[in-house]
Amino acid sequence: MYFFIEKFGIPLGGLIGAATIFLRYAFMAGVAFFVFYVIKRRSWLKYKIQQRFPAPKHIWSEVLHSASTALIFALMGIGIYCARAAGFTRIYTDISAYGWGYLVFSFVFMVVLHDTYFYWVHRVMHHPKVFMLTHRVHHQSRNPTPWASLSFQPLEAVLEFGIIPVAILCMPFHPLALFLFTVWSLFFNVTGHLGYELFPKGFVRHPVWKWMNTSTHHNMHHQRSNCNYGLYFNFWDRVMGTNDSRYELEFERIKERQRA
Numbered sequence: 001m002y003f004f005i006e007k008f009g010i011p012l013g014g015l016i017g018a019a020t021i022f023l024r025y026a027f028m029a030g031v032a033f034f035v036f037y038v039i040k041r042r043s044w045l046k047y048k049i050q051q052r053f054p055a056p057k058h059i060w061s062e063v064l065h066s067a068s069t070a071l072i073f074a075l076m077g078i079g080i081y082c083a084r085a086a087g088f089t090r091i092y093t094d095i096s097a098y099g100w101g102y103l104v105f106s107f108v109f110m111v112v113l114h115d116t117y118f119y120w121v122h123r124v125m126h127h128p129k130v131f132m133l134t135h136r137v138h139h140q141s142r143n144p145t146p147w148a149s150l151s152f153q154p155l156e157a158v159l160e161f162g163i164i165p166v167a168i169l170c171m172p173f174h175p176l177a178l179f180l181f182t183v184w185s186l187f188f189n190v191t192g193h194l195g196y197e198l199f200p201k202g203f204v205r206h207p208v209w210k211w212m213n214t215s216t217h218h219n220m221h222h223q224r225s226n227c228n229y230g231l232y233f234n235f236w237d238r239v240m241g242t243n244d245s246r247y248e249l250e251f252e253r254i255k256e257r258q259r260a
C-alpha cells in the first residue's frame with residue numbers, strides 16, 4: 001500500500017492498493033471456493049456443514065460486496081499513510097529498534113485485541129437499532145461461502161477493523177507484524193466462512209483446541225444470528241454464555257456423518 005502511494009500518489013496508488021487488497025483476498029477465497037465448491041463439490045459433500053449450496057446470484061453478491069470492502073480498506077490504508085506522514089503513528093521499520101521478541105508480541109497482541117474488539121462490536125451490530133445499518137448485508141449469507149468473508153456494507157467494513165488504526169496510533173508496530181496480522185485474519189475469515197468442517201472429531205471438547213473457533217461455530221451464527229459472535233477464539237462466547245447450546249452436539253453430528 002505504502003509503496004503504491006509513494007510511487008503513484010494518493011488517488012492512483014490508493015486504487016492500485018485497493019486492487020491489491022482485493023486480489024490477495026480473491027486468491028485465498030478463490031482457491032478455497034474452486035477446491036470446495038467446484039472440484040470437490042460432490043466428493044467432499046459429507047464435509048459440508050449445510051448439505052445444500054447457495055444460488056450463484058447470491059455468491060456474486062458476496063463477491064461484489066467484498067470488492068467494495070477492499071476499497072474501504074484501501075481508504076483506511078490511505079488514512080494510516082497520511083497519519084504516518086504527519087508523524088502520528090508509531091510504525092517503525094528497523095526491527096532492531098525493539099527486537100524480534102517485541103515483533104512477535106505485537107502480532108499476538110493485535111490478534112487478541114482484535115478478537116476482543118470484534119466480539120463486542122459484533123454484539124452491538126446485532127442490536128435491532130443498528131443491525132440494518134451495519135450488519136444486514138453480511139447476514140444475507142445464511143449459507144456462507146468463502147466469498148462471504150468480506151461481504152460487508154461500508155459501515156461494517158470500517159467497524160470490523162476500526163481498532164487497527166487506533167492501535168497503530170498508540171503502540172509501535174513493524175509493517176511485518178501488521179502484514180502477518182492481515183494474513184492471519186484473512187485466513188481465519190475464509191476458513192470460518194468455508195461452509196465445510198475440516199477439524200477432527202473431538203476438537204470442540206479438547207482442553208486446548210476447544211478455545212479455537214471452528215467453521216461450524218460461525219456457520220451456526222449465520223444460520224441463527226443470536227449466538228456464536230466470536231471471531232478467532234472461543235473465549236468471549238464461553239465467558240459471556242453466548243455459545244449456541246447445541247454447538248458441540250452439532251459439530252459431533254457433522255463428524256459422525258463424515259464417518260458414516
Ligand SMILES: [Zn+2]
Nearest residue numbers: 138193218222
Ligand atoms: Zn460471517
Ligand SMILES: [Zn+2]
Nearest residue numbers: 122126135221
Ligand atoms: Zn453477525
